[in-house]
Amino acid sequence: MSQASTAHAPQAQGSEFNPFESMARNFNAAADKLGLDEGLREVLRRPDREVTVAIPVVMDNGKLEVFTGYRVQHNFSRGPCKGGIRYAPDVNLDEVRALSAWMTWKCAVVDVPFGGGKGGVICDPRKLSQGELERITRRYTSGILDILGPDRDVPAPDVNTNEQTMAWLMDTYSMHVRRTTTAVVTGKPIALGGSRGRREATGRGVMFVCREALKKLGMRPENTCVVVQGSGNVGGIGAELMHREGYKIVSISDMYGAIHNEKGLDIPAVMAHLKKNGKLAGFPGAKELTSAAALELPCEVLVPAATENQITSQNAERIQAKLIIEGANGPTTDAADKILEKKGVIVVPDILANAGGVTVSYFEWVQDRMGYFWTEEHVNTSLEQIMVKAFADVDAVANKYKCSMRIAAYILAIDRVSSVYKLRGVFA
Amino acid sequence: METIQSAPTFEYDDLAPSSHSIEDENPFATMMASFDEAADRLGLDPDLYALLRKPDREIHVSLPTQLDDGTLAIFEGYRVQHNGGLGPYFGPLRLQPGLKIDELRALAGWMTWKCALLNIPFGGSAGGIRMSARRHTKGEVERAVRRYVSSLLGDIGPERDIFSSDLATNEQVMAWVMDTASMHARHTENAVVCGKPLMLGGTHGNVDAVAQGMRLIFAQALEFAGLPKKGARVIIQGTGRRGGNLAQLLVRDGHTIVGMSDVNGAIYNEKGLDVAAAVRARIEHGDLRKSSGSFEILPNEEMIERPCDVFIPCAVANVVHLRNARNIQCKLIVEGSHAAVSGRSDRILAERGIRVVPDILATGGGAVVNYFEWVQNRAGQSWLASEVQSNLERFMLDAWKEVSTLAKDQNLRLRHAAHMVAVKRVASADRLRGLYA
Numbered sequence: 011m012s013q014a015s016t017a018h019a020p021q022a023q024g025s026e027f028n029p030f031e032s033m034a035r036n037f038n039a040a041a042d043k044l045g046l047d048e049g050l051r052e053v054l055r056r057p058d059r060e061v062t063v064a065i066p067v068v069m070d071n072g073k074l075e076v077f078t079g080y081r082v083q084h085n086f087s088r089g090p091c092k093g094g095i096r097y098a099p100d101v102n103l104d105e106v107r108a109l110s111a112w113m114t115w116k117c118a119v120v121d122v123p124f125g126g127g128k129g130g131v132i133c134d135p136r137k138l139s140q141g142e143l144e145r146i147t148r149r150y151t152s153g154i155l156d157i158l159g160p161d162r163d164v165p166a167p168d169v170n171t172n173e174q175t176m177a178w179l180m181d182t183y184s185m186h187v188r189r190t191t192t193a194v195v196t197g198k199p200i201a202l203g204g205s206r207g208r209r210e211a212t213g214r215g216v217m218f219v220c221r222e223a224l225k226k227l228g229m230r231p232e233n234t235c236v237v238v239q240g241s242g243n244v245g246g247i248g249a250e251l252m253h254r255e256g257y258k259i260v261s262i263s264d265m266y267g268a269i270h271n272e273k274g275l276d277i278p279a280v281m282a283h284l285k286k287n288g289k290l291a292g293f294p295g296a297k298e299l300t301s302a303a304a305l306e307l308p309c310e311v312l313v314p315a316a317t318e319n320q321i322t323s324q325n326a327e328r329i330q331a332k333l334i335i336e337g338a339n340g341p342t343t344d345a346a347d348k349i350l351e352k353k354g355v356i357v358v359p360d361i362l363a364n365a366g367g368v369t370v371s372y373f374e375w376v377q378d379r380m381g382y383f384w385t386e387e388h389v390n391t392s393l394e395q396i397m398v399k400a401f402a403d404v405d406a407v408a409n410k411y412k413c414s415m416r417i418a419a420y421i422l423a424i425d426r427v428s429s430v431y432k433l434r435g436v437f438a
Numbered sequence: 439m440e441t442i443q444s445a446p447t448f449e450y451d452d453l454a455p456s457s458h459s460i461e462d463e464n465p466f467a468t469m470m471a472s473f474d475e476a477a478d479r480l481g482l483d484p485d486l487y488a489l490l491r492k493p494d495r496e497i498h499v500s501l502p503t504q505l506d507d508g509t510l511a512i513f514e515g516y517r518v519q520h521n522g523g524l525g526p527y528f529g530p531l532r533l534q535p536g537l538k539i540d541e542l543r544a545l546a547g548w549m550t551w552k553c554a555l556l557n558i559p560f561g562g563s564a565g566g567i568r569m570s571a572r573r574h575t576k577g578e579v580e581r582a583v584r585r586y587v588s589s590l591l592g593d594i595g596p597e598r599d600i601f602s603s604d605l606a607t608n609e610q611v612m613a614w615v616m617d618t619a620s621m622h623a624r625h626t627e628n629a630v631v632c633g634k635p636l637m638l639g640g641t642h643g644n645v646d647a648v649a650q651g652m653r654l655i656f657a658q659a660l661e662f663a664g665l666p667k668k669g670a671r672v673i674i675q676g677t678g679r680r681g682g683n684l685a686q687l688l689v690r691d692g693h694t695i696v697g698m699s700d701v702n703g704a705i706y707n708e709k710g711l712d713v714a715a716a717v718r719a720r721i722e723h724g725d726l727r728k729s730s731g732s733f734e735i736l737p738n739e740e741m742i743e744r745p746c747d748v749f750i751p752c753a754v755a756n757v758v759h760l761r762n763a764r765n766i767q768c769k770l771i772v773e774g775s776h777a778a779v780s781g782r783s784d785r786i787l788a789e790r791g792i793r794v795v796p797d798i799l800a801t802g803g804g805a806v807v808n809y810f811e812w813v814q815n816r817a818g819q820s821w822l823a824s825e826v827q828s829n830l831e832r833f834m835l836d837a838w839k840e841v842s843t844l845a846k847d848q849n850l851r852l853r854h855a856a857h858m859v860a861v862k863r864v865a866s867a868d869r870l871r872g873l874y875a
Contacts, residue, residue, distance in 0.1 A: 177871050188598070189526065189595070190524075192559070201524070201870065381525070381809075382813040
């Protein structure tokens, strides 16, 4: 899931490093270019609905504890809301609101028929037993049951929630509505209506948009050096797929640091090494360096696929890549964006580049509603179609408005949501 | 090729062999024996074991029905829902005078394993009405079926429990089921039942689905048993939609049918039978023995012991039992009916090196195509016959691959491997969903 790769965002106020503030600034810039009227702006700034629930849970020691859970539905004019549920001690309503808006734009960019939603429970999963987690999940689900459903709101995994959490949610919902309803949530295990190819979806989407961007620049994978930051579901899988396409991956990093070989790394061997040793360091024939330093290595393509705020006003000047594909959410600050734009670096923004995850979530929902499951091949070719089209759509907007791809992606998304809103009219 | 169209309208007893085996094993016991063995090999935890051993729900309804002479008959109806972990329940609806709840429990369990094995997102169920479709008029059967459906309304539906056709429930009966459910739902609800006529949302490929599926599995099983790809000498018991259609498909694939049978008796010729003539005789005269061509006429149970490469029982349960398991001369058995090989004789066959492809795998084509019907109904769409066929191929071959790989890797009988794949899938779904309190 793309959402799952979102590390927890800092709450610093008014700084360069608050990704939600930069999202708001991007929204305003795009709305200005579109000439969106003030009323619609206000509609799109505010979530359609927010629910806060108290979650009383009998803990394993017999004591009762009450947790707090949220579900925010930012905008459901394009279809049911879609977005993850996260469990973390520092979940707060403001963050959930911002993330739900982010999902609205992301779904609109790839044109899947969903609005944006997000949820969370304030808790520390490291201190909870499986039984306690299950009881929290089931009680949270019953608390928000009235606003959930395949046609209302379809959650997904996020920080600290996984396939098992989604299975509990699906079971609780199913027992209440008295029929198995797999389409109420995505990110389920394959055995319970999950989709093939979901784990690789974000990485695969990154690979597709990179290919499209290269075409635009008249470059070929064989002559392209790539630096990847991150080696999980996005970075690791993205690197493997790009390696298979013929790119030369010169550097990849994990949370401890990066490895570098200017002649290109043997990515399958690197991933095997990572799996065996739990870290990249020590891979034979590669130099080791910090992952911050790796960003500044000479290369044609940079894929930041770890956390936010990696490319900032402090290092943007030294970035040597011609093309940045944002695998993570918010890896580039808007101050860095301006510097990169001046240097002529193309940035394929997060809401386009890492939307492969939500796209395959959409496929999971489609398959669940049909009750018919696709082969992995079918999932992958459908994903390719959607990513290629989304890239072309954003590129066309960027050419029309003479703006960066990031602003273009926001323009496209806002235009899609607001035109649906206008068509439907205001229900009174 | 002459596709045998008619749904089985005969009743269970009509198909019984001319003499009963001494050792009639209870079908529920046979089903549970396979399950127990699989659970044991998988090391299933005791709580899950207990959960999977019992049906989720059993419903028993009385069906007051006005007979044509004005009197009232009270029929009994049942629906057993075995396990809903993977999705809506799905299973046969039958009209049978001697219907027993034990048999329905076994069938429901079987459907759970079969759907899981074939990767169909359904759980298993089974139900029926204790009545003879032959001894009652069409109107009486219709009223009983409609009353049955309305009594079960709270528990059936495209997302709750879906019927498939079975003994004495042909396309017409399924159309009544669909109409009754639709009138109550206030909209056409065709996905509640499978085996409907094509014009009411049925699917292509429904008529010979089981035979087509068996043909695919048969080809794989030949290779697995080390037999040549062509020219297998085959005995088939049963000349209905399964046996009759399969015999013709196998001839087309280059095999020789040396023995065939129906309820009246069997015909055998070691050089090969004229299958087309035999099928025609069955359709026109209701009797295989009236076929043209040269063959000897035998009682059913004698044919079973004649030499051949592959024996395919497509009629009743317990065809191979303790008394004849040592006399059977084939190298491979493909089960075309539920529990054709009794639980205990299965072991004897294994000792003798005879491979048995189990019912839940071999006959899966019926469930798969029924599932396709449901998918098409929900999508409001109709697939081409070729689409049905190629998708059926995918489902059957995927299941075969999984089962045969497991059997080879762990040196297991195919029956055990099939049940292990199925039980594991259901158990992991149940474990993931957890207990709802």
